Amino acid sequence: xxxTPKGRALGSALRQARQDRDLTVRAFAAQLGRDPGVLSRWxxxxxxxxxxxxxxxxxxxxxxxxxxxxxxxxxxxxNDPNWVATTLPAQRQQLAAFIExxxxxxxxxxAAPLLIPGLLQTSDYTRALMTEARIPAGELxxxxxVRIGRREVITRNRPARFTALVGEAxxxxxxxxRELVAAQLRHLLETARRPNVDLRVFRFDSGWHPALEGxxxxxxxxxxxxxxxxxxxxxxxxxxxxxxxxxxxxAERALDTAMNPVESVKLIRFIxxxxxxxxxx
Numbered sequence: 001x002x003x004t005p006k007g008r009a010l011g012s013a014l015r016q017a018r019q020d021r022d023l024t025v026r027a028f029a030a031q032l033g034r035d036p037g038v039l040s041r042w043x044x045x046x047x048x049x050x051x052x053x054x055x056x057x058x059x060x061x062x063x064x065x066x067x068x069x070x071x072x073x074x075x076x077x078x079n080d081p082n083w084v085a086t087t088l089p090a091q092r093q094q095l096a097a098f099i100e101x102x103x104x105x106x107x108x109x110x111a112a113p114l115l116i117p118g119l120l121q122t123s124d125y126t127r128a129l130m131t132e133a134r135i136p137a138g139e140l141x142x143x144x145x146v147r148i149g150r151r152e153v154i155t156r157n158r159p160a161r162f163t164a165l166v167g168e169a170x171x172x173x174x175x176x177x178r179e180l181v182a183a184q185l186r187h188l189l190e191t192a193r194r195p196n197v198d199l200r201v202f203r204f205d206s207g208w209h210p211a212l213e214g215x216x217x218x219x220x221x222x223x224x225x226x227x228x229x230x231x232x233x234x235x236x237x238x239x240x241x242x243x244x245x246x247x248x249x250x251a252e253r254a255l256d257t258a259m260n261p262v263e264s265v266k267l268i269r270f271i272x273x274x275x276x277x278x279x280x281x
Contacts, residue, residue, distance in 0.1 A: 005226055005237040006083040008045035009097035010074040014054070015043040017061050017071070032060060051075045081240035086233065094235050098217075098228055099146075103153055105160040107220040109251050111211035113167035113202065115175075116184060120164060120191055120199075123148050125184040128176030154196060163198040165211055165254050166264075171201065171271050178275045185272035192265055200258035201267055209257040210250035218247050 018028050025043070029036040041047040049057070054075050058068050070089045077083070085094040102108065110117045116125060126144050135143060154162045166188075174181055192199040202209060217228040227238040227247045238244065259267065 003045040003224060004079055004081060004083070004239050005094075005097055005101070006074060006080065007048050007078045008100070009083075009093055010048065010054070010071070010078050011043045011045035012097070012100060013071045013074060013093070014049075014057060017058065017063050017067075018043070021061055023061075028060075032056065048078045049075065081238070082243070083237040083239075085235045091235055094237065097237070098235075099150060101219050101221060101224075101226060101228075102150060102160075104221045105153060105219050106222060107161045107163075108153070109163040109165070109218040110215070111165045111251070111254055112170055112215050113211045114173065114215070115170050116188070117164045117166065118147055119151055119154055119162060120188055121147065122184050122187045124180050125175060128180055132175065154191075154194065159194075159196045161196050161198075163200070163251075163255075165200050165202065165251075165258055167202045167211065168204050168267070171268060178278070182272050182275040185268050185275070188268055189265060189272070192261065192268075199261060199264055199268075200255065201264040202254075202258050203267070206257050206259075209254050211254045213250075216247060216250070218244075218251055 018025070021028075023031070025040050026036045029039045032039070038047070042049045042053075051072060054072060058064075058071060063071065066089075070093060073089065074093060083094065085091045108119070110119070115129070118126075121129070123144055126147050127140065130140055130143055153160050171185060175184075188199065191197055202211065214229070219226050219228065224239070225244050227244055229236045229238070238247070258264070
């Protein structure tokens with residue numbers, strides 16, 4: 001059975017709960033009276049345990065309350081190819097799964113027509129964006145730290161190959177202040193020098209392209225490719241081959257429409273200079 005995003009998330013949650021108790025797979029399997037290989041496959045998402053098996057695992061580990069309920073909810077629809085998250089607990093679970101996919105990625109493509117891609121944001125840009133979006137003050141520092149921490153996937157040894165398709169609107173949209181955005185654009189120029197980063201810009205006059213229909217992530221790992229879509233009150237993972245193929249085709253069309261990396265860097269530098277001069281054009 002092919003691993004699904006939700007099945008992986010369930011397995012990851014079970015693995016984390018076990019590791020939090022400092023138990024090895026073999027020791028915990030003996031405690032449960034189960035085959036270690038079965039438990040391992042559940043934790044990797046290769047097989048999906050039944051709700052009663054998950055309940056047994058969580059009870060044995062002493063997991064209860066909100067954490068218990070959230071993990072149990074992951075068992076329902078875990079084998080479905082598409083994972084829709086519409087509640088806050090489900091969105092938290094999906095964000096954790098998204099970050100895990102991202103950190104294990106070999107290739108990431110992000111189409112971002114209106115905002116700077118998360119992996120390329122400065123902390124000041126992220127903070128201003130979240131402040132203007134009215135993220136609760138008590139959550140702000142943690143959310144900024146999580147987003148900035150995600151950048152490690154493109155800066156570490158053996159980084160993921162990252163293709164960013166950015167709309168000209170994202171470069172010109174004032175978030176916080178012109179000075180802040182100018183600094184963000186300078187950061188883009190620095191990041192674009194990395195050999196694993198391919199930064200492309202859609203000009204306003206580029207005509208129609210698939211990214212105008214909305215932002216999306218296409219994430220490839222060694223054993224899977226998934227699409228992630230984020231809306232205001234929900235998020236969606238697509239895993240089915242036909243859905244992934246449709247977004248691969250959209251990405252190819254978008255790449256054909258965007259400027260090449262050299263032209264893109266020139267435009268970003270021009271906009272940054274204009275903002276710093278106070279004479280935006």
